[in-house]
Amino acid sequence: MAKSNPNEMSFLDHLEDLRWHLIRVTLGILICATIAFIFSGFVFEHIVFAPKRMDFPTYKWLCKASQFIGINDTTFCATEFPFKIQSRTVAGQFxxxxxxxxxxxxxxAFPYVIYQLWSFISPGLHASERKYSKGFIFTTSFLFFLGVLFGYYIVTPLSINFLANYSISPEISNEFDISSYIAMVRSSCLASGLVFELPIIIYFFTKIGLVTPQVLKKYRKFALVIVLTLSAIITPPDIASQIIVAIPILILYQISIYISKIVVKNQARKQKRASA
Incomplete structure (x- = not known):
């Protein structure tokens, strides 16, 4: 186990400490996974398969929005999707x-994972930095869950609606494999959750000097291209969906610039105090 004084820890002590944090992370994920497995009926019926039904809230909102602007012939107002989900392997459902x-x-378990990560790196931080641990865990978890919800309620239904109604010939019927469907839902939610961590990433990059507000502003145009490319990857290839996804990412980028400015100002203020 780790010594009481982090400054006296050897390399092997750090590895041992990291091992125990990884064990706790694994146990935390397994406990939450076990709970999800016990309630798998609810998870699949009301969460995983909910976006394939037309009574999903997103489709209702988009249907009303389409009718409001005078578009009545839209797939968002259909009664059901023209596809079925099948399991094509023996162990597919299991x-x-x-x-x-x-x-x-x-x-x-994401908040607990972040807590364990912070517990591992916090001994190497200053006391003034460790006092923000609660704020860091809350902010990181909030952004991740916000991104997951964005992926679930925006990216996933847009993708399903586009791909389910896309057809190259009436001779072909859509029968999606369960693994393919779940992979799309999973990737949309997790990718969005990670993308929403952009302000946290920029905060640490600014702290260690990899980026500055000036660099972020200078390469804003390149960031726009990257954002549009990323939006095209995690959404279906239609302009409306890509714009809907790109807007919050661009907002996060602007917030990241503001956060970077604050970090730089705080560092400059600390240097002045140290020199004084």
């Missing part, structure tokens, strides 16, 4: 249940 529970456990 594997889907296991892996869905694991990823659900990862999402549920």
């Amino acid at each position: 594997s889907a249940d296991i892996w869905t529970s694991i990823y659900a456990g990862l999402v549920l």
